[in-house]
Amino acid sequence: MEQKQKNIETVKNVLKQYLQEKGYRNTPERYAIIEEIYNLEHHFNVDDLYLLMIQKKYQVSKATIYNTIEIFLDAGLIRKHQFGEKTLSSSSYEKSYFDKQHDHLVIYKAGSDKEIEEIIEFCDPRIQGIKDAIEDAFDVDIDRHSLYFYGYKKR
Numbered sequence: 001m002e003q004k005q006k007n008i009e010t011v012k013n014v015l016k017q018y019l020q021e022k023g024y025r026n027t028p029e030r031y032a033i034i035e036e037i038y039n040l041e042h043h044f045n046v047d048d049l050y051l052l053m054i055q056k057k058y059q060v061s062k063a064t065i066y067n068t069i070e071i072f073l074d075a076g077l078i079r080k081h082q083f084g085e086k087t088l089s090s091s092s093y094e095k096s097y098f099d100k101q102h103d104h105l106v107i108y109k110a111g112s113d114k115e116i117e118e119i120i121e122f123c124d125p126r127i128q129g130i131k132d133a134i135e136d137a138f139d140v141d142i143d144r145h146s147l148y149f150y151g152y153k154k155r
Contacts, residue, residue: 008038011077011097018075029060033068037078043092043119069093083116083148092119103127103147110152117153 012031019026036052037044046069050062072078079096083106102121109117131142 004039007098008035011038011095014097015072015075015077018071022074024071029058029064030068030071032058033060033065034072034077037072037093038095040095043081043083043094045092081146081148083119101144103149105149105151108150108152110155 011034015030015034016026018024019030033049033053036049036056046062046065050060050065053060053065069078073080073093077095077097078093079099081092081094081104083092083104100123102123105120105122106116107118107120109115127145127147131145134140135142
């Protein structure tokens with residue numbers, strides 16, 4: 001079995017366990033949605049996911065996707081981002097179960113009013129050093145962080 005498919009099966013098992021623990025129904029729609037998310041290679045929003053599901057002939061409403069996204073967030077299967085957007089419908093998400101900690105560089109389109117051209121994910125070991133220093137200075141254990149840089153490409 002290919003690694004991506006193995007990962008999807010693992011995530012489905014995590015979801016199944018989570019749903020049982022929380023007393024939620026085990027619906028085929030939830031598994032279809034998580035499979036589509038884990039087949040994606042980029043950030044997505046609810047509208048993107050809804051259109052993808054409709055194109056693939058799934059019978060799922062946008063409300064079901066919103067509710068399911070909340071379950072996936074709570075289960076730790078996806079991560080939510082706001083990349084400077086102001087509305088709930090413009091929130092972006094990404095799969096998170098197998099992903100290591102990373103940060104984001106949000107590049108706006110030149111001449112636009114904050115329209116996103118590209119999102120670059122990166123990992124810089126110096127950030128880990130800063131995290132370690134903060135933990136020592138404040139006697140805390142940091143379990144996650146989020147860092148966004150925003151800008152325009154130099155032309």
